[in-house]
Amino acid sequence: MNTNNPATAVYLLIDNGLLAEVSASYTESDPRSRPTWLVPIYPERALSVSPLLIDVEAAYKAGDLDQVMGYVNALKPALHVSIIETELTLEQIAAHLLRFIFILDPEGKQFTFRYADCTILALLPSVLTPAQWGYMAGPMTRWQIHDRTGEVFLLPSADLIASEAIPFRLDSEQLAALDEASEPDHYIAKVKMMGNQGRLPGSTAEQHAWAQTARQLWRAAGNKNSLVLMVFTEFALRTRGKILLQEATGNLLSINELNTFSAELNQLSKQIMD
DSSP, rough: OOOOOOOEEEEEEEHHHHHHHHOOOOSSGGGGGGGTEEEEEEEGGGGGOEEEEEEEEHHHHHOHHHHHHHHTTTTSSSSTTEEEEESSSSHHHHHHHHTTEEEEEETOOOOOOOTHHHHHHHHHHSSSSSEEEEHHHTTTTEEEEETTSSSSOOOHHHHHHHHOOOSSSSOOOHHHHHHHHHHHHHHHHIIIIIIIITTTOHHHHHHHHHHHHHHHHHTTOOOOHHHHHHHHHHHHHHHHTGGOHHHHHHHHHHHHHHHHHHHHHHHHHHHHHO
16 A cells, blocks of 8 residues: 555545544544554544554455445545655654644744545645645645545645744634635535535535635625525525526625524515416
8 A cells, every 4th residue: 555665655644523523433442452553643632533543554454445435435526635655654644643733823823723524625835835735745745635526636845845834823814814714614514514414405615615715706796694694694504596697686795684684585585486
């Protein structure tokens, strides 16, 4: 399970927190029972939401590749899995990734950095400074991630930076970019929590595109009511994006009162779906 370079090993970085959402996470009652091919990045008390680093070749030699593939295939698309190729050992790459579990805002407030989620990881080459990205990704020969269509693509390579201030301190623009990019996913999750789990049309990629466009239209209208956005996102998903194309939608988004907005949007939805 090595690459063409015998010194380069292949590791999977898996977001155990995303696996927990579908009851497929890695759990253990005793750390002494942990497979030698697996290393959690967070401390044991945070195992349920920890990134997991898996040595693919070691799992294969141990006869545990089926277990590993169970984690990989638990979600489609596999936004919880990225593929790292590096000359570092399992322990070395785990120690490297441990450095990045927190970030700081400009005031020094600390936040958890969910970089094992491919939707976040995809943003980092453009959001982090070249020095930050070089320090984080520099030891990786190749770093591939899954996107919302299920395809695998290669993250940009980085010039190896020997050291950088840890935790990363992100400025307001960097934090805003990460927050804004994650909002469509947050609102899709909110809609599903309202009782729509498993009943929404479209693929993961389509749902994200509809939710993202809904947010863009909501912001363009100057609407500040987040509940209006949640309802608008729900109708964008239910109508497979059709409501986003209606000329009347722009006028409706000027309504801040939730009940009135919901009633008007429901009426428009019925017209276009009949």
